[in-house]
Amino acid sequence: MKLVGIAMLMAASLCFGQEQGDFQPAMTNVPDAQYPRVDSQSRVEVRVKAPDANKVKVNFWSGPKLDMVKQSDGYWTVTTPPQAPGLHYYTLNIDGAEVSDPGSRSYFGGGKDSSAVEVPEAGATYYLPQDVPHGQVREVWYHSRVTGTWRRAFVYTPPDYDTKAKVRYPVLYLQHGAGEDETGWTKQGHANFILDNLIASGNTKPMIIVMAYGYARRAGQPVPDLTGKPFGSPEMMRAMQENAAAFEDDLTQVLIPFIDSNFRTLPDRDHRAMAGLSMGGMQTFQVTFDHLDLFSYIGGFSGAAGALILGDRKLDPKTDFHGVLADPAAFAKRVHLLWIGVGTEEPQRMKDGLERLNTSLTEANVQHVFYESPGTAHEWQTWRRDLKDFAPRLFQTAQ
Amino acid sequence: MKLVGIAMLMAASLCFGQEQGDFQPAMTNVPDAQYPRVDSQSRVEVRVKAPDANKVKVNFWSGPKLDMVKQSDGYWTVTTPPQAPGLHYYTLNIDGAEVSDPGSRSYFGGGKDSSAVEVPEAGATYYLPQDVPHGQVREVWYHSRVTGTWRRAFVYTPPDYDTKAKVRYPVLYLQHGAGEDETGWTKQGHANFILDNLIASGNTKPMIIVMAYGYARRAGQPVPDLTGKPFGSPEMMRAMQENAAAFEDDLTQVLIPFIDSNFRTLPDRDHRAMAGLSMGGMQTFQVTFDHLDLFSYIGGFSGAAGALILGDRKLDPKTDFHGVLADPAAFAKRVHLLWIGVGTEEPQRMKDGLERLNTSLTEANVQHVFYESPGTAHEWQTWRRDLKDFAPRLFQTAQ
Numbered sequence: 001m002k003l004v005g006i007a008m009l010m011a012a013s014l015c016f017g018q019e020q021g022d023f024q025p026a027m028t029n030v031p032d033a034q035y036p037r038v039d040s041q042s043r044v045e046v047r048v049k050a051p052d053a054n055k056v057k058v059n060f061w062s063g064p065k066l067d068m069v070k071q072s073d074g075y076w077t078v079t080t081p082p083q084a085p086g087l088h089y090y091t092l093n094i095d096g097a098e099v100s101d102p103g104s105r106s107y108f109g110g111g112k113d114s115s116a117v118e119v120p121e122a123g124a125t126y127y128l129p130q131d132v133p134h135g136q137v138r139e140v141w142y143h144s145r146v147t148g149t150w151r152r153a154f155v156y157t158p159p160d161y162d163t164k165a166k167v168r169y170p171v172l173y174l175q176h177g178a179g180e181d182e183t184g185w186t187k188q189g190h191a192n193f194i195l196d197n198l199i200a201s202g203n204t205k206p207m208i209i210v211m212a213y214g215y216a217r218r219a220g221q222p223v224p225d226l227t228g229k230p231f232g233s234p235e236m237m238r239a240m241q242e243n244a245a246a247f248e249d250d251l252t253q254v255l256i257p258f259i260d261s262n263f264r265t266l267p268d269r270d271h272r273a274m275a276g277l278s279m280g281g282m283q284t285f286q287v288t289f290d291h292l293d294l295f296s297y298i299g300g301f302s303g304a305a306g307a308l309i310l311g312d313r314k315l316d317p318k319t320d321f322h323g324v325l326a327d328p329a330a331f332a333k334r335v336h337l338l339w340i341g342v343g344t345e346e347p348q349r350m351k352d353g354l355e356r357l358n359t360s361l362t363e364a365n366v367q368h369v370f371y372e373s374p375g376t377a378h379e380w381q382t383w384r385r386d387l388k389d390f391a392p393r394l395f396q397t398a399q
Numbered sequence: 400m401k402l403v404g405i406a407m408l409m410a411a412s413l414c415f416g417q418e419q420g421d422f423q424p425a426m427t428n429v430p431d432a433q434y435p436r437v438d439s440q441s442r443v444e445v446r447v448k449a450p451d452a453n454k455v456k457v458n459f460w461s462g463p464k465l466d467m468v469k470q471s472d473g474y475w476t477v478t479t480p481p482q483a484p485g486l487h488y489y490t491l492n493i494d495g496a497e498v499s500d501p502g503s504r505s506y507f508g509g510g511k512d513s514s515a516v517e518v519p520e521a522g523a524t525y526y527l528p529q530d531v532p533h534g535q536v537r538e539v540w541y542h543s544r545v546t547g548t549w550r551r552a553f554v555y556t557p558p559d560y561d562t563k564a565k566v567r568y569p570v571l572y573l574q575h576g577a578g579e580d581e582t583g584w585t586k587q588g589h590a591n592f593i594l595d596n597l598i599a600s601g602n603t604k605p606m607i608i609v610m611a612y613g614y615a616r617r618a619g620q621p622v623p624d625l626t627g628k629p630f631g632s633p634e635m636m637r638a639m640q641e642n643a644a645a646f647e648d649d650l651t652q653v654l655i656p657f658i659d660s661n662f663r664t665l666p667d668r669d670h671r672a673m674a675g676l677s678m679g680g681m682q683t684f685q686v687t688f689d690h691l692d693l694f695s696y697i698g699g700f701s702g703a704a705g706a707l708i709l710g711d712r713k714l715d716p717k718t719d720f721h722g723v724l725a726d727p728a729a730f731a732k733r734v735h736l737l738w739i740g741v742g743t744e745e746p747q748r749m750k751d752g753l754e755r756l757n758t759s760l761t762e763a764n765v766q767h768v769f770y771e772s773p774g775t776a777h778e779w780q781t782w783r784r785d786l787k788d789f790a791p792r793l794f795q796t797a798q
Contacts, residue, residue, distance in 0.1 A: 030511045031580075031614065032622060050496035054451060074495065092498075096473065097449035099491075099498040106505040106512035112429045113505035113512060129540055129549045139536040139585070141528055150528045155535075162661070165564055181430075186538070215430065223431060262561070 026104070028087065028118040033103040036117045042082040044117050048101060049075050050094050057093040061110070062377040084345065085121030086381025087188050089114050107188050110179045116188065125197075127190040127384045132200035133159030137192050142258045146250040148219030151212075153255065154182055155263065156192050158199055158206035168264045170271035170395040171208045173251065174387075175280030177303070182213045188380045194387050204392045210259055214280055216246035248287050252294060273394050275299025275339070277383045289321040292334060297394050299339040301386040302346060302378055304357055315360030328365040336397050339390050341371035343382035350378060369393070425503070427486065427517040432502040435516045441481040443516050447500060448474050449493050456492040460509070461776040483744065484520030485780025486587050488513050506587050509578045515587065524596075526589040526783045531599035532558030536591050541657045545649040547618030550611075552654060553581055554662065555591050557598055557605035567663045569670035569794040570607045572650065573786075574679030576702070581612040587779045593786050603791045609658055613679055615645035647686050651693060672793050674698025674738070676782045688720040691733060696793050698738040700785040701745060701753070701777055714759030727764040735796050738789050740770035742781035749777060768792070 021039035029036065035047035046058045051074030058078055059065045068076035089109045091098050100106060106113035138155045158169065174191060176184035185191040191209060198204035217223070224239040260267040272295050276284040281303030288295040317325035325331055338361070342354035358370040371389050376382040420438035428435065434446035445457045450473030457477055458464045467475035488508045490497050499505060505512035537554045557568065573590060575583035584590040590608060597603035616622070623638040659666040671694050675683040680702030687694040716724035723730055737760070741753040757769040770788050775781040 030507075032510075048496060050494055052453060052495035054453070054494070056496075094493050094496050094498070095449055095453070096451035097447060097455075097493050097498075099493070099496075099501060100505075100512070102498060102511050104512075106499075108429075111431075112501050113499070113503075131542065134540050137538040139538075139591075141533050143530065192538075 026117045027120070028105055028107075028116055029103055030105055035103045036101065038117065038119055042085065042119045043079050044083055044088075044119065045077065045079045046090075046092075046101065046117075047075050047077045047103070048092055048094070053095050055093075055095060059091045059093060059098075061089040061091070062379050063088055063090075083119045084376055084379075084381065085119050085124070086376060086379050086384070087116050087118050088379060089116045091115065108181045108183050109188070121381065126388055127194050127197075129193050130197055130200070132196050134196050135159050135161065135192055135199075137186050140258075140262070142254065144216075144250050144254045146218060146246055146254055147216050151216075151250070151255075152182060153213065153259075154186060154211040155259070156186070156195060156209035156211070157263070158208070159196065160206060161208075161264070165264075168266045169206060169208045170273070171210060171259065171263075171265050172297075172391070172394060173210050173212065173256075173272070173274040175212065175214050175274075175276030175283055177214075177276075177278035177280055180214075182211050185209075185211045189384055189387065191387060194384060195391060198388065198391055205395045207391070207395060208259075208263055208265060210255070212251060212255055214247055214276070214283060215243055216250045217243065218246045221246075244283060244286055247283060248290065251287060252291055256294065269294055269296045270336075271395060273297030273299070273337075275301060275387075275390060276303070277301040277386070278303040278378065281340075285321075289324065292324065296335055297337045297339075298335060299337070299386070299390045300341070300354075301383045301390075302342050302350060302354070304340050304354065314356060315364065317360075317364040317366070325361075325364055325366050328367065332367040337390075337393050338366065338368040339371070339393065340368065341373065341382070341386045341389070343373040343376035343378065345375060345377040346382070347378060425516045426519070427504055427506075427515055428502055429504055434502045435500065437516065437518055441484065441518045442478055443482055443487075443518065444476065444478045445489075445491075445500065445516075446474050446476045447491055447493070447502070452494050454492075454494060458490045458492060458497075460488040460490070461778050462487055462489075482518045483775055483778070483780065484518050484523070485775060485778050485783070486515050486517050487778060488515045490514065507580045507582050508587070520780065525787055526593050526596075528592050529596055529599070531595055533595050534558050534560065534591055534598075536585050539657075539661070541653065543615075543649050543653045545617060545645055545653055546615050550615075550649070550654075551581055552612065552658075553585060553610040554658070555585070555594060555608035555610070556662070557607070558595065559605060560607075560663070564663075567665045568605060568607045569672070570609060570658065570662075570664050571696075571790070571793060572609050572611065572655075572671070572673040572683075574611065574613050574673070574675030574682055576613075576675075576677035576679055579613075581610050584608075584610045588783055588786065590786060593783060594790060597787065597790055604794045606790075606794060607658075607662055607664060609654070611650060611654055613646055613675070613682060614642055615649045616642065617645045620645075643682060643685055646682060647689065650686060651690055655693065668693055668695045669735075670794060672696030672698070672736075674700060674786075674789060675702070676700040676785070677702040677777065680739075684720075688723065691723065695734055696736045696738075697734060698736070698785070698789045699740070699753075700782045700789075701741050701749060713755060714763065716759075716763040716765070724760075724763055724765050727766065731766040736792050737765065737767040738770070738792065739767065740772065740781070740785045740788070742772040742775040742777065744774060744776040745781070746777060 023037040023039045025034050025037050037045050050056050056068040056076040064080050066078045068078040070076050092101050101115040104115035107116045135156050135158045140153050140155055141150050144151050174185050199206050226236055229235045274284045274288050274295050281300035285304050288298045342351055361368045373382040373385045422436040422438045424433050424436050436444050449455050455467040455475040463479050465477045467477040469475050491500050500514040503514035506515045534555050534557045539552050540549050543550050573584050598605050628634045673683045673687050673694050680699035687697045741750055760767045772781040772784045
């Protein structure tokens, strides 16, 4: 029987090894789910049981949209072409219903619990758990007088936080993107493992990371009715601005004081950074430039300054950002790091916007860092790499 | 226009107020999702968009299974009869595909990220966030030499843990049920809010709670192939026993030492409790009775001692549990609390098993607590109430 087993294995690898690929269940699957699965060519095979459906499609949000094929056993399957490394959100469409794949763990994106598949990056271990000291990710709840609600945040404390009871730490406020929430940077982004590994390597200062919920509605403010209002409509823009202003007040008036009184922080601008991805990057630019008394490190990951990114004009250092860029020498003294980044495979408009901001800052002699993530899209692999480049630059020059 | 609005409101409440109910979006929904919704009669209205589907059903795991009705706008809807209070898992079936409801947050149950709807219990606030000091829920990672993998656990630290830096705390190990994971006791159960409220009321000792993942497979052990093996088959029972043994070793040999060296615990049996729900209750009985050197408080929530519950025989104090119940006086000295509970609406076999265990313990003169949760099923409201009754009894008599 043992010999038969070996013979079958050999036959399988001889006959089907190349053609069928070497698919393995994705690391983002629920326990013991065999699908979706990924092979060494980074192809993704999706499979779902829907015996009575007429049409099933899979929609990778930044990738292919494919019709799935019904098999005789009632399962529908499809295999993608090779995908970029990283975490890819996707949705199934079953006879018109947009739903998650029961085989995937859920990741909050698109305003709901969505599916995602992790395509490993060959040789990249910086975002995976390693045999190094690990920090903790702490769920904290605070009552916001801005929103009138209990709000949840996650706080990464570095590995030695509990043992070095006299040490105080700098803080990075790190924001998710549109449609995501405060779970994104650890669940999708692995920010805790990235920091564990960076800190263990010795070139990143131990720091606290605070991940807040980027949506906020002022107490008593009704839910805006955007029914029938197209994306980018004045009603939608106003709702987004109201959200951004409420978030800014909650972060600066409630959350920062809460963190500073509940964690051993260094509670001054020299030891406080903020960064965010996409919408979180726009929020970062708004909050930090409105409050340079609070922040001295600024990061925009695939998203930075509202109209400067998505509009088509250049930066005007005299008027934009309250004019603080007009004197680049004074700004460089005041802001220890201005960092922007974009993936080379992001939508053209996003790339153009970030590159235009980069050029504008260079022309205005504003000291900054511009980082391009090769081969990645408007997705989490870009933002993991951003954090890996950004975090080691923090708090090195702090007074 | 204002008058017209008021008139419409009045007309609506006059004409439809009683018939249509006073439905509100469930507190378990994703942000701004209007469905599912719940009215003051505890009816649940479910709604999903599936314009091209032939048949859509909703399956409440411990409740009604209903055909949904297609509306002209492509949405399918149904309203349940009044439901018991608490959190109800459910699944949608869309043309044969068992999927989650995009309107619901996901809760890990049934081995996957599933939907659930919270039906409020009138007047019950003990499991909701209140204006009291809040503890933290900490995500920690440890490498297990038993499983050969990185494992995640959640650790509740009580409100004063960070400020009273010299105080050491007792520990409750608290386990989820079958198909759930280490997120269950906080996401579904609100264990953190229950403890915050109990501690604030002054009658519960501040304690640490550790919530571990109840599934484990020994390093190198292959995934058991249970294809075609029915529930309860010898292969399935063996896989479950192997899992339980690996979990027991991971908990007692790896996790407890990890917790005791990373948290300010009182690391002895007088200050260590274990409880769990359903499968977690069975694991609790196995682990604690195998390790009375480690534990002195024991809780079985809707599940306790394997064959004693699901089989049909009475307890034999001379042989069961390594015979430690044969001398009830010695046992009462050694084990400070033996607690079992069940909901009155649980399946008959579960109720019978717990009641038989209760009777057996009474007949054997074994000091214990038997708690019945009125009107609740094999669901989280039962286990929230269990925790509310169980936790105040812990560590009150510790030496």
